[in-house]
Amino acid sequence: MKLILLHFLAAATASAFVLSPQQTWTKLILTHHWPTTFCGMEKCHTKIDSWTLHGLWANNGNDCNATWHFNVTLIEDLLPDMEKSWPDLLNPESTKFWKYEWYKHGTCAAKAESLNSQHKYFSKALELYHKMDLDSVLKKFDINPSKQYYPFGHIQDLVDGFYGAKLKLQCVHPPESADYQILGQIEICFTPDFSLMDCERETREKPVNSSVKAQAKPGFSVCDPEVPVYYPPTM
């Protein structure tokens, strides 16, 4: 009995150490996308040939506070960097994308004191994005957009080895019975104190036959380790 109580106390202390009373998330996900793949999916046009920010997501909750309105004035000093590092690929002149990300993810991330203002949230995302410098890391390992395919494991092993944590690589799976998948999104995960941690990678989905694939909604899902990866050059 004593032993059980001790275990219970230890567990309670450990979680109190990680979570402040307000905070309900345990992981942050810094999501990058490859503009050419995104635009292939969404039918936009882009000339951007670097990995850009998609968002900084807390692992628990969406749309946590609808009354906490997005106000671009609060991040005015960040705008030059936002436009470059976190562009809205669908509406390049608008702030819609940032507003969407704030309501959906920022208001949840903001439950932690370290991210409890719009300025803190957006500047931390930019800071992590620059610190991780995914674009240079891929180039450094000679993983460049190319007409040739990469073995999936080659890319995964190099980035995991470099960061010392497991990244989540996501692909678009062409609907036809293609022999490749298109690299589109890369997630890097952090603890609440912004240390790198492993991203979870759900187990591989069962291979689906082409008639099932054709009905699937296009979108990103975890890359299939057995299918060659196409990293499309920017037109």
Ligand SMILES: *[C@@H]1O[C@H](CO)[C@@H](O)[C@H](O)[C@H]1NC(C)=O
């Ligand atoms: C939601 O945001 C508003 C505006 O910042 C704030 O006053 C309010 O306390 C927040 N509500 C919750 C539940 O956090």
Ligand SMILES: *[C@@H]1O[C@H](CO)[C@@H](O)[C@H](O)[C@H]1NC(C)=O
């Ligand atoms: C946006 O923030 C600025 C700076 O704090 C403030 O002056 C302005 O009233 C806010 N706008 C809205 C619509 O809340």
Ligand SMILES: *[C@@H]1O[C@H](CO)[C@@H](O)[C@H](O)[C@H]1NC(C)=O
């Ligand atoms: C593919 O899946 C569909 C729907 O489940 C099925 O009707 C069809 O026979 C399957 N085709 C092959 C080649 O397995």
